[in-house]
Amino acid sequence: MGRNTRKRRSSMAGKAIAASAALALGGGGLIWANFYASAHESHDSWGNRTKAAAAQVATISCPDVGQQLTDVPGRARTEVDGELANLDRQITDAYQRLATTRDAQARDASFVQNSILQPLKDRRAAIIDRIQLEINRVGGNAPDRLDDLAGCTASPADQPQSTGGQNNGGQNDGGQQQGGQNNGGQNNGQNNGGQAGNGPSANDFVDITKVQPNVPAKPRKMRNASTGTFTTRCGVNANGNHNTDNVIVAPGVKNGAHHLHDYVGNQSNDAFANNDTFAAAETTCQNQQDKSSYYWPVLRVQDGTQDFDQNNDGGGKEGNVGKILLAKQAQITFVGNPTSKVVAMPAFLRIITGDAKAFTNGPGNANAHWSCTGFENKVQLTDKYPICPQGSSVVRTFAFQSCWDGKNIDSANHRTHVAFADRNGRCQNGFKAIPQLTMRLVYDVPAPVISNGQVKNAYAVDGFPEQLHKAITDHDDFINVMSGNLNNKIANCINRGQKCQ
Template sequence: MGRNTRKRRTPLAVKAMAATAALALGGGGLVWANFYASAHEPDHRSWGGNETKAAPARVATLSCPDVGQRLTDVPDAARRGVAAELAALDRQITEAYARLASTRDAQAKDPGFVQNAIVGPLKEKRGATIDRIRIDVQRAGGSFDAALSGLAACTTRDADQTTAGGQQGGGRQGGQQGGGQQGNGGQAGNGPVAADFVDITKVAPNVQGKPRATRNGSTGTFTTRCGVNANKNHNTDNVIVAPGVANGAHHLHDYVGNQKVNAFAGNQTFLRGGTSCRNRSDLSSYYWPVVRVQDGTRDFDQNADGGGKEGNVGRVLTPAQAEIRYVGSPVSKVVAMPQFLRIITGDAKTTTNGLANANAHWSCTGFETKVQLTAQYPICPQGSKVVRSFAFQSCWDGQNTDSANHRAHVAFADPASGACPAGFKAIPQLTMRLVYDITPPAVQNGQVKNAYAVDGFPEQLHKPATDHDDFISVTRDGLAGRIADCVNRGRNCS
């Protein structure tokens, strides 16, 4: 799927919205506070009101180097310990962001407060954690890149640097922006903002054609029907990235397929887990961050870790449709997926990492073959529904079911030719399409009302580019081989 390459132009002068959101820690978790209001004017207005007071720029979020993405040599014996330390890095950022959001008065009075009370102590904690990672790796016989020790320091970013066009790495989406809002917006004060939305009818077509199939290609499809998580199987863990760590994701996931997936599950647990799939031999786990409508309502996790306490608020939406399909390679046959293969597609931290690993695709029914968005959420016309879609990596290194950074063992095929990189084998490509009934948000005076957003780490500000999807391949009774055979024979199976 292609991406719009037009960059958004951010106005140099806009009216600051004085009553946009900040985070304040209270009994109900993250709640509204005065984020961008003048330090000399009390906030007495509600979200979405008419704001006229200009405000100085303030720190919007923290940007911390992603240590996990840089790890390439972690011996098996050190994997669990390193994962726990990486989860500690995420927790430290979450805690620092909460402190950033709840100390606006102190920041207004002391220009050095953020550096001295938040960023400096965070660097010390991160440095100690990275050193523990070094010890774990070296103790298990691995090599540690000394440059990783230089990733302890975090920086701050203002609101202009977090808009769709201002993301590090370059925002790729264009179209109408719906205002120059400078605040962090959102029902919990950490996004989304008006600039995160675009009227899809005003975006130029950007979907590029797929590589042409050759005589050696595998043109079949295999569909597995696993439901929409109507039974509300949720948790805030991530067993791939943070095994053994409760709330390792810091946001809520929908789970379909395997029903026994949490931070403490292992391969044998998966085999006993049962499945929501009609094909009882499909025990694979398919999980993704939930989408919420921020219309002022609360959900069951309003006061919970990974939910309202970390800025993920609003009503959790169950997809109207969830389509899971395996497709082939246009230029070669595929090999069966290995048992327990783990794949993460997309990047939950693109607001700070940039878009290099982004693989989010947002569209609307009736527009999917024309427009796919990465760095903005679509506002769909009347009668059209919001669509999230994912096309996973379809090339495997032939040896490993996971890797230290959870990326190196799989790869994307070349978008022009469809061929896998040297040393990789084509596997059935997992594709997912999630459809949601969402009342279109309204953008008025630079504010977005009744916004929707994907769950995420709080400092990532609910940006659409942070969307991602997770998969663990678990099959029995020869299903993996049957999927590959169906795809290779050019059949349409289910």
């Protein structure tokens, strides 16, 4: 949150394994994800892969402690969030040491364990102890066996390790089967490719014209369905509003995301923003009542060029290199539910969809959707980047959780207050249907070229360095900063079956 032994493939057709992210054709000519199912039901290929014993270590997999913390008292959250950010920083530091000690690893088979993993485990154990103390100090009850999450593993690039913490998002796992096996493509002893040496690699790409259709039909609409849509226009971040913070997960921590975000809507989102900051901010949205923050990791093309953050934390210092691509379209639409009316979203609701650590965490909370224009209603990829034919553009699509617990605008692990509907579109466990945020980002991307197991002009999303820029780590973030009138207008519009903006 292993895989098959690496094998050389002679053609892209041999690598074309379709990852199944269910998307369906929505109104207004847009392509939207299957809003009514969990992001993932299962991912059999993860559990069935075996380790390649001879492969060189390429990344570090650590249990995601934050996803286990489903009940942190409010008085402890600031301290706990800060300690979780320290855990992320430790993993980044350990990965960087892993990447810069290849010679020592080749000379000493025990180097990784003794010089990287064991010190990392000791440092993580100290932070986990502090997290437990903070929770218990204010009357909370830290989870049992949290100490068991201190140890990490080192793995070849094609072997993400399931380390616990999956499926803690409150989602109902009624979604689709997930394929998308990685089929090798690196030689033992080589790094994982990419302009910075940490991906992506040739086997992270697939020719979309060679992938079989995998998009199922949408759920059947019931009599009480809410069929309207509300579109907000907030631009594509043409003004270059970027930072490497993540105020939801790591408030008060600079570079808490360890990768760069595009921001549209609210213009005051950084590590130190709060609800008052958001409410007083300017917005890029045409509707000035929408000061919501919509943000996602930037997409880069690794063509040898450098961007402004080449020497910055979260940028080139952490393996996020290449030219930042500006989306040519960023379509933001709220849609309804096939079985029920929706209730208005609460002010300052926070939702994260997808998992920035899905390569090492496993796919439990992953929610990545990749396709090309002209293929969106036929093929959606989860853990591959598409190579689009000439004249076709790359598309990233996000469908956020659409069920809310009716009480909380956030939760300790930033997931359990919202959930996906089941495969029929129903919210479970007393959750209420809310307008579902859907986003569609379209990019003109130079087509990568695969030759002799190598990729030229690769493109990839920014991410934590140990995630190796895998497609499955794509994610999106939302903070609802709309007026009460606008929140009600959106719900009423959707419930009445209207198309509004």
